[in-house]
Every structure is written in structure tokens, then in C-alpha cells.
Amino acid sequence: MIGKKRVFFNLSINRSIIFSVIILLLTPIFLLVFLFSQPARSESINLTPLTLELLQERISNPIVRDGNFTVDLRHMQIDLQQENSLFNSQFYRLLRKELQKTGSQPLALDLSNSLILGDFLGNELGLRTPLYSQAIAPIFTLPEQKQLEDLRSVCLRSLISELPLSQDCSSLIISKPTVPGEINVFRGSLILIETHFVGKVDFSNSFFLQYLDLKGSIFEKESHWNEARFSRNVQFSEVDFQEITNFKGSIFFNKVRFRKSLFKKLANFQDVNFISTSDFSQATFQDTVDFRHGQWWSNGNFSKVRFFQTVIFTKANFDEFLFFTEAIFEKLVTFREAEFHQSVNLRNASILNQADFSDAEFNQSAYLYVPGLSFNSNLAKILGNPGEIGNRLFVPNLQGNTNVLRNLVQNFRQLQQIADANQLDYTKEKLLLKRDYQRLFSQNINKISLKSFIRLGFSETQAKSIIRYRHQNKFKNKRELLKIIDIDYLTYLHVSPQITVSENLSTFKWLILLLHWMGLILLLILTGFGTNFWLVIGVGMLATTYFGFIFWICDALSLRLYTSNKSQENKSQENYCRFKIQIILKKYETISMIISFILLNTISLTAIFRNSDNPCLTLACLFIILVPVPVVLLYKLYIQGHFEILREVSYFTEDGSMRQLRLLIGSLPIIPRYPMFRERFMPLLWERRWNWLNYYDFSLSNLLKIGFNDVRLRDKNLPGVISILAWYQWSLGILYITLLLWTLSRTIPGLNLLIYLK
Numbered sequence: 001m002i003g004k005k006r007v008f009f010n011l012s013i014n015r016s017i018i019f020s021v022i023i024l025l026l027t028p029i030f031l032l033v034f035l036f037s038q039p040a041r042s043e044s045i046n047l048t049p050l051t052l053e054l055l056q057e058r059i060s061n062p063i064v065r066d067g068n069f070t071v072d073l074r075h076m077q078i079d080l081q082q083e084n085s086l087f088n089s090q091f092y093r094l095l096r097k098e099l100q101k102t103g104s105q106p107l108a109l110d111l112s113n114s115l116i117l118g119d120f121l122g123n124e125l126g127l128r129t130p131l132y133s134q135a136i137a138p139i140f141t142l143p144e145q146k147q148l149e150d151l152r153s154v155c156l157r158s159l160i161s162e163l164p165l166s167q168d169c170s171s172l173i174i175s176k177p178t179v180p181g182e183i184n185v186f187r188g189s190l191i192l193i194e195t196h197f198v199g200k201v202d203f204s205n206s207f208f209l210q211y212l213d214l215k216g217s218i219f220e221k222e223s224h225w226n227e228a229r230f231s232r233n234v235q236f237s238e239v240d241f242q243e244i245t246n247f248k249g250s251i252f253f254n255k256v257r258f259r260k261s262l263f264k265k266l267a268n269f270q271d272v273n274f275i276s277t278s279d280f281s282q283a284t285f286q287d288t289v290d291f292r293h294g295q296w297w298s299n300g301n302f303s304k305v306r307f308f309q310t311v312i313f314t315k316a317n318f319d320e321f322l323f324f325t326e327a328i329f330e331k332l333v334t335f336r337e338a339e340f341h342q343s344v345n346l347r348n349a350s351i352l353n354q355a356d357f358s359d360a361e362f363n364q365s366a367y368l369y370v371p372g373l374s375f376n377s378n379l380a381k382i383l384g385n386p387g388e389i390g391n392r393l394f395v396p397n398l399q400g401n402t403n404v405l406r407n408l409v410q411n412f413r414q415l416q417q418i419a420d421a422n423q424l425d426y427t428k429e430k431l432l433l434k435r436d437y438q439r440l441f442s443q444n445i446n447k448i449s450l451k452s453f454i455r456l457g458f459s460e461t462q463a464k465s466i467i468r469y470r471h472q473n474k475f476k477n478k479r480e481l482l483k484i485i486d487i488d489y490l491t492y493l494h495v496s497p498q499i500t501v502s503e504n505l506s507t508f509k510w511l512i513l514l515l516h517w518m519g520l521i522l523l524l525i526l527t528g529f530g531t532n533f534w535l536v537i538g539v540g541m542l543a544t545t546y547f548g549f550i551f552w553i554c555d556a557l558s559l560r561l562y563t564s565n566k567s568q569e570n571k572s573q574e575n576y577c578r579f580k581i582q583i584i585l586k587k588y589e590t591i592s593m594i595i596s597f598i599l600l601n602t603i604s605l606t607a608i609f610r611n612s613d614n615p616c617l618t619l620a621c622l623f624i625i626l627v628p629v630p631v632v633l634l635y636k637l638y639i640q641g642h643f644e645i646l647r648e649v650s651y652f653t654e655d656g657s658m659r660q661l662r663l664l665i666g667s668l669p670i671i672p673r674y675p676m677f678r679e680r681f682m683p684l685l686w687e688r689r690w691n692w693l694n695y696y697d698f699s700l701s702n703l704l705k706i707g708f709n710d711v712r713l714r715d716k717n718l719p720g721v722i723s724i725l726a727w728y729q730w731s732l733g734i735l736y737i738t739l740l741l742w743t744l745s746r747t748i749p750g751l752n753l754l755i756y757l758k
Contacts, residue, residue, distance in 0.1 A: 047077040047115055052090055059098050062107060068189060070108040071098065078111075080199070081118035092124045099188060100127045106187035106210065111195050119199040119221075123206045126184030183207045183229070192217050203228055204246075214239055225250055226268075236261055247272055258283050269294060280305055291316055302327050313338050324349050332356065340366040343394075350374035357384040357392075367394040373404050377411040390420030398431035422531030422746055429520060429529045436517045440510070442500035445481070446474050457495045462486045475501045525618045527739050528611070530746040538607030539618070540704060540736055543626060545600040547729045548699035550630050552593050552692065554722050555651050555684075557638065589692045596692070629728055637721040651722055652698060653681040655710035665705040665737075669698075669726040671712045681712065702726060703733040704740075 048054070050073065062069040080088050099107055109125070184206045194216040201223040211232040218240045227249040234252060237259040244265045251273040258280045267289040274296045281303040288309045294316040303325040311333040322344045329349070334356040341363040351373065370393055375382070382389070393408060395401045405428045412421035443452055445466065453463035465486040469475075478501055481487050505513065523529050527536050609615040653671055671681045684694050694711055701707030713726055 047075055050076040050078045050091075052087060052094075055091065055094060059094060065108070065110065065191075066189075068108045069105060070110050070189075070191070071095070072110055073114060074110055074112045076111070076114040077117070078114060079117045080120060084118070088118070092121065096125050096127075099125055099186070106189075108189040108191065108210070110191040112191055112193040113195065115196045115198070117198050120197055120201045122190075122201060122203040123184040126186045126206050128182050128184050130182050185209065189213070194218075197221070197223070200224070208232065208234075211235070219243065219245070222246070230254065230256065233257075241265070241267070244268070252276065252278065255279070263287065263289065266290070271295075274298065274300065277301065285309065285311070288312070296320065296322065299323070307331065307333065310334075318342065318344075321345065326350075329353065329355065335360050337361075339363075343367050343369050345369045346373055348372040348374070351380050351382065352376075353379075354381045354383065357382070357389055359385060362388075362392050367392045369394050370404060370408075371395050371397075371401050373408075375404065375407050375411070377407040377414065380411075381415065382408065382411055383415070384417075384420070386417045387419040390417070390423030393424060393427070395427065395431065398428065398435050401431075402428075418747060419531075422528075425746075426524070426529045426531045429524060433517065433520050433524065436513060436520070438497075438500045439502055439505070440513060440517060442498055444504065445478070445499050445501060446470055447504065456498055458491065459486075462491065477501055522621065523739075525612065525614060525621050527743050528613075530739070530743045532611050533743055533747045534607050535611040535618075536740055536743045538604045538611065539622065540740065541600060541607070542604035542622060543729075543732065543736070544696065544699045544703050545597060545604065546626055547630075547703065547725075548696040549593060549597045550634070550725065551652070551698060551722075552695040553634070554637070554725070555695070556590070586686075588689055592689075592692045593695075596696070625732070630725060633721045633725050637719060649683040650686060651713060651718060652684050652694065652711055653714050654684060654694065654712075655680050661706070661708055662701075662710060663706055664701045664710065667701070667705075667710065667712070669702055669713055669730050670715050670718075670723065673715060678715075681714075683714070684711075699729065702729045703736055705733060705737055 055073075058072055063072045064070070065072075078091070080091065082088075095109065099109065101107065182205075186206060186208045187210070189210040190208065190212050192212075192214045195214070196218045198220050200221040201219055204224045204226045205228070206225075207229040209231050211234070212230060213235040215235050216238045220242050222243045223241060223245050225245075225247045228247070229251045231253050233254050234256040237257045239258070239261045241261065241263045242265070244267075245263055246268045248268050249271045250269075253275045255276045256274065256278050258278075260282045261280075261284075263283070263285045265287045267285060267287070270290055270292045272291065272294045274294070275298065277298050277300075278296065279301045281301050282305065283302075284306050286308045288311075289307065290312045292312050292314045294313065296316070296318045297320070299320045299322070300318065301323045303323050304327065305324070306328045308330050310331050311329060313333070313335045314337060316335070316338045318339065319341050321342045322340070324344065324346050326348045327346075327350070329351050331353045333351070333354070336356055337359045338357075339361045343366055346368055347370070349370075357368075384390075384392070390412060395405060398405075405424055409421045409424045409428075412418070412424065443456060445453075448456075450460075450463050450467060453466060454460060458466065462484075465484050466481065469484055475481070478492075478496055478499060481492055482489065520529075526539050605619075608618055612618045671678055685691055694709065697707045697709055698711040701711065713723060
């Protein structure tokens with residue numbers, strides 16, 4: 001018995017434990033159901049069921065709201081379900097009759113905080129009227145008729161853009177339309193603040209002449225606004241679209257706000273026209289959103305918007321600025337064949353999948369502003385036309401954007417768009433040049449004196465305030481200046497490029513940084529930092545042509561020393577020395593050199609002007625490198641007078657043993673002293689009509705280390721000035737061939753991938 005009691009007692013304990021666990025698990029569920037059901041119950045309890053009698057009373061006694069007569073149907077429960085067909089038909093008939101009355105003051109409708117059961121056919125409440133001017137209903141005032149006719153300009157733009165025309169647009173543009181276009185016109189305002197629509201909502205093919213306010217409304221089923229026209233401001237902020245939303249072909253003539261709205265299903269904005277500003281900031285799109293063929297005539301604001309699915313802007317047109325600041329794209333976003341006339345702001349945006357800008361057209365002033373862009377090149381991609389998209393990505397400074405540029409470069413290298421990757425490398429180096437310039441020449445606000453502050457542009461009061469502030473706290477960045485009350489923002493913008501906050505550099509470090517800065521300048525303006533092959537070729541061709549012409553002058557003009565008596569007026573008859581220049585080469589050769597010099601320089605300058613960001617700066621740099629040294633040497637040779645007996649052979653010799661294209665990377669500009677080797681070199685043939693080509697050949701082999709003949713200087717009776725000139729070009733050639741090979745390594749796709757993809 002004791003054993004049985006003990007077993008029964010244990011079973012009772014187990015059952016109680018199981019029962020307690022079940023209660024503990026079910027209690028939170030019941031609580032949640034109770035809490036979520038409470039608002040609906042309280043809402044339905046507080047709402048007044050709308051009857052025909054109450055409806056007639058409200059229609060007969062409109063209230064005045066915001067200066068307009070308004071049918072007050074707030075806090076109503078309106079049953080428009082099929083089971084309530086009698087009320088349904090009378091509801092639309094009574095409201096339509098009142099809303100369409102003639103008069104100067106249109107009647108507004110307020111359904112705020114109401115619960116609408118069943119489908120709401122909003123377009124049944126408007127006045128149906130043709131849109132061509134001869135048939136517009138006479139009840140419309142002149143301003144209202146003008147609003148209807150303003151639709152023509154939008155329709156014409158759609159026609160120019162080759163977009164499909166709506167029925168009303170066809171009736172406006174075509175003089176004798178086969179099917180007259182009609183539209184449902186709302187003369188008064190429509191207020192639907194926090195209105196709850198349980199069924200479908202249809203406002204398609206409607207024209208709203210006054211403002212529309214749907215702030216905080218809820219649409220449980222589909223809502224249709226296709227081919228609707230909104231003449232005044234529209235408020236869709238904080239609206240909850242729980243099913244498909246259709247705005248296809250709609251036109252917003254004034255400002256529209258979708259701020260903080262939620263789109264849980266497909267949002268269709270195809271062929272939409274935003275004539276004024278459109279604000280989608282902080283909205284959430286949980287499904288696909290389609291802006292295909294959208295037309296933004298003014299700014300578009302998508303700041304802090306989150307797109308969970310695909311976003312389509314294919315063939316969209318943006319006339320003004322487009323803002324995606326801090327927006328998040330979790331899936332594909334496509335701008336294929338879109339047109340951008342102003343910049344697109346992607347500051348601190350996040351691209352988690354793929355952004356496609358293929359075949360997009362950018363105006364000259366349009367670019368993608370991408371500082372702080374969150375973009376992982378291993379998981380996401382940015383696509384665009386090769387050689388174009390890299391030029392459209394803009395970052396204002398290097399600080400905080402190093403990783404952005406690195407990821408973008410890696411993205412384009414993985415896509416084998418080497419030109420775009422190189423363009424971003426070039427952009428990064430320009431920003432580095434800007435930063436180094438500020439470190440070298442800008443004033444450190446933690447160190448400079450009161451007078452220096454005043455010279456920079458600060459007033460004496462502002463300068464003293466800055467000095468007092470830095471006595472207490474050293475500046476960590478320039479923007480801390482704005483903490484000082486006396487510093488205004490305009491002054492800060494004016495002096496910001498001239499000041500810096502950085503460590504003090506020693507003289508040695510300053511010189512090293514200066515050399516690095518100067519070298520970087522040369523790389524940027526002469527080679528595009530190794531990213532522009534044709535710019536390097538243009539620079540090399542210009543240098544080759546220039547030195548070839550100089551060598552021809554040296555060989556074409558010869559000096560001869562002779563003696564002459566002084567004038568008889570002088571008492572002493574002493575001999576004194578003179579020299580004269582004698583032209584050795586023939587007229588044909590002179591003409592050939594001048595014409596070829598002009599032609600080759602024209603080709604070189606064309607390449608430089610087409611490929612350099614700052615061609616004038618590139619030419620100035622080449623002038624400093626190429627002109628001063630040869631001019632000084634020629635001055636020493638001809639003006640100061642290097643005297644010699646008139647020569648009969650050229651300063652230049654060629655290897656007469658063979659004629660072929662040779663790689664002369666190891667050759668020096670002067671022939672060797674070994675007699676047997678010297679026998680192979682013979683002076684240039686002045687009497688040949690093609691001899692002028694030898695000077696370009698020597699310049700080419702001296703600079704590029706490649707030539708058709710092995711042309712060198714003779715080693716006897718050679719003026720030292722000409723020898724120095726040849727060695728100077730040879731030294732420049734070593735640097736040039738290094739830059740050329742480096743540029744080739746960065747611009748040839750296969751070699752580039754081998755070097756950079758690790």
C-alpha cells in the first residue's frame with residue numbers, strides 16, 4: 001500500500017508540474033493576443049456607425065475647416081461591404097451629388113480616423129468630365145480650368161520621351177481623338193488622416209484640384225492611384241500600404257511626401273511624373289519598387305530609405321538633384337539607361353548587393369557623390385559602362401574615404417574594368433596631393449600667432465578667441481573652430497583651405513614630404529598616375545620631336561673662326577677674332593624638318609589636350625623640363641662662341657653594318673673608343689634627301705631606347721655642349737621608359753590583373 005501511495009503521489013506531482021509548464025507557456029500568448037486585440041476593439045467602440053440619416057445630416061450641415069466647407073465624417077465606421085449594397089449605392093450617390101455642386105467654393109471631404117469596411121471606390125465621388133478644352137464642364141472656375149489644361153505640357157514631355165500616353169493625354173494632344181479621354185475631378189480637398197481602409201481603394205484616373213492628406217492612413221488591401229493627377233500638395237507620410245500599391249502613370253504637379261511610409265508589397269510607380277519635389281525620406285519598401293520611366297522634374301529625396309528587395313529606376317529621368325543619403329539597398333538597384341542632369345548623393349549609403357548604372361547618361365555636371373559609401377566589393381558590385389562610370393564617382397576628401405576608394409577600385413578590377421579602377425586610383429592620388437599640400441603649406445592653428453590669424457582672414461576679436469580656446473584645449477580638427485561663438489560659418493568656409501591641424505614636421509621630414517609632393521605632381525600631370533597611356537605617348541612624342549629638332553639645329557649650323565682687321569679709324573692695326581654661322585644642310589631638309597616638326601607636335605598636343613585633366617599645367621611642366629637646359633646649352637654653343645674649323649662631316653654617325661628595328665635599351669649616345677668597333681660607324685649622309693629622319697631616329701632611340709638605325713654621336717672633335725645635350729636626353733629617357741612601362745602595367749588588363757589581384 002505504501003508503495004502504491006508513493007507511486008500515486010509521484011504521478012500527481014508530475015501532472016501538476018506539466019500543467020504548470022503549459023500554463024506558463026500559454027499565458028504570454030494570451031496576453032499578446034489580448035493586447036493586440038485591444039486597440040481594434042477600443043477603436044471600433046469609439047467609432048460611430050454611419051447611417052443614411054446621419055450621412056444626410058452631415059452633408060446638409062458642413063463644418064468650416066481651414067477656411068473651407070467640409071463634410072465631416074470623422075471617427076465613423078462606414079460599412080461599404082457587398083452585403084450592405086443599399087447603403088453602399090446611396091453613400092456614393094449622396095456624396096457625389098454634393099461634391100459636384102456648382103459654386104465658387106468647392107466642398108471638402110474629411111474621413112479622418114474613420115474605419116471603412118469593404119472596397120472604397122474613391123473615383124466614384126469625382127465629377128467625370130472630358131479633358132479637351134471645348135468640353136470642360138462649365139462648373140469649373142477659370143483657375144481650375146487652367147489646372148486641367150496644364151496637363152498638356154506634361155503629356156507633351158511624355159510624348160517627347162517616347163513614353164506610353166494615357167487616355168487623357170491622348171485626348172489633349174490629338175486634335176480629334178477617336179475616344180475622348182475622361183477623368184474624375186475632385187474640386188475640393190480630401191482629408192484621410194489616419195483613416196483605416198479594410199478593403200480595396202480605387203482612386204485611379206482621378207484629378208485632385210486641391211490638397212490631399214492621408215497622413216498615417218492604413219490600407220489593408222490593394223490601393224490604386226494609377227493615372228491620378230495631383231494639382232496641389234499631397235501628404236502620404238507615415239502611411240501603411242499592406243498590399244500592392246499602384247501609382248502607374250500618375251502626375252504630381254506639386255510637392256508630394258511619402259515620408260516614413262511603409263510599403264509591404266509591390267509598389268508600382270512606373271511612368272510617374274514628379275513636377276515638384278518628391279520626399280520619400282525614411283520610407284521602407286519591403287517588396288519590389290518599380291520607378292521605371294519615372295520623370296523627376298525637381299529634386300528627389302530618398303534619404304534614409306530602406307529597400308529590402310529590388311529597386312528599378314530603368315530609363316528614369318532626373319532633371320535635378322537626387323538624394324540617397326544613408327539609404328540601404330539590400331538587393332539589386334538598377335539605373336539602366338537612366339538620365340542624370342545633376343548629382344546623385346549617395347553619402348553614407350549602403351549597397352549590399354548590386355547597383356547597375358549600365359548605359360546611364362550623365363550630364364557634364366552630373367556625378368555620383370559617394371563619401372562614406374558602405375560597399376563590400378566581395379559581396380556587392382557596382383556596374384557601369386567601362387571607361388565612363390569611374391569618372392562619375394566623386395569623393396571630396398581622403399579622410400574617412402580611403403576604404404571606400406579601395407573597395408571601388410577592387411570592384412572594377414574584379415570586373416576587369418581597368419580604366420575605371422585606374423581613374424579611381426588617380427582620384428585617390430589627387431586627394432593625397434591635396435592633403436600633402438595642406439600639411440606643407442597650410443597654417444597650423446595650434447601654433448600660429450595672432451597676426452597670422454588676422455592675415456588668414458579672421459578679425460582681431462576672432463583671433464583672440466581662438467588663442468584663448470587653444471590655451472585650454474588643443475584643436476584636434478578644424479571643425480572645432482565652429483565651437484567658438486565668435487566664429488561664423490562663412491568665415492570658417494573662407495579660411496578652411498588655408499589652415500590645418502597636424503603635427504609639426506622637422507626640416508628633414510618637411511623636405512622629404514616636399515619631394516614626395518613634387519614627384520606626385522609630375523606623375524599626375526604627365527601620366528595620370530600611370531592610368532593614361534595616350535597621355536604618356538603624347539608627352540613622349542613631344543619630347544622626341546623637340547630633341548630631334550634641337551639635334552638637327554646643332555648639326556645644321558656650324559661655326560667658323562676667322563680673323564679681320566679693325567676699322568682704319570683705329571690707330572693700332574691689330575687683328576681680332578670673329579666667328580660666323582654657316583648653314584651646312586640643304587633647303588629641302590630644312591623644309592622637311594620644319595613641316596614634320598609642326599605636324600608631329602600637332603599630334604602630340606592633340607593627345608595631351610584630349611587626355612590630360614589640365615593640359616596647360618602638363619605643357620608648363622614639359623616646358624620646365626625640356627626648354628631651359630637645351631636653350632642654355634645652345635646659347636653657350638652659338639652666342640658665347642664655340643670656335644672651330646668649318647667641318648665637312650656630321651656630328652652624328654650611324655652603324656652602317658645593318659638596317660633594322662633595334663631595341664637599344666643598353667646603348668649609350670656616343671660611339672665606343674675601340675677602333676674595330678668604330679669602323680662600323682660612319683657619318684650621316686648629308687646629301688641624301690631622307691637624312692633628316694636620322695635626327696628623329698637618334699632622338700627616339702635616346703629617349704625610348706628603340707630605333708631603326710643605331711645612330712650615335714662621334715667621339716672626336718665633338719663639342720662638349722652637344723654631348724651634354726645628348727646625355728641629358730638619355731637621362732630623361734631612362735625616367736620616361738620607366739614611366740611608360742609602369743603605365744603599361746596598369747593599363748593592360750591581363751598584366752594589370754596579375755599585379756593587382758591578390
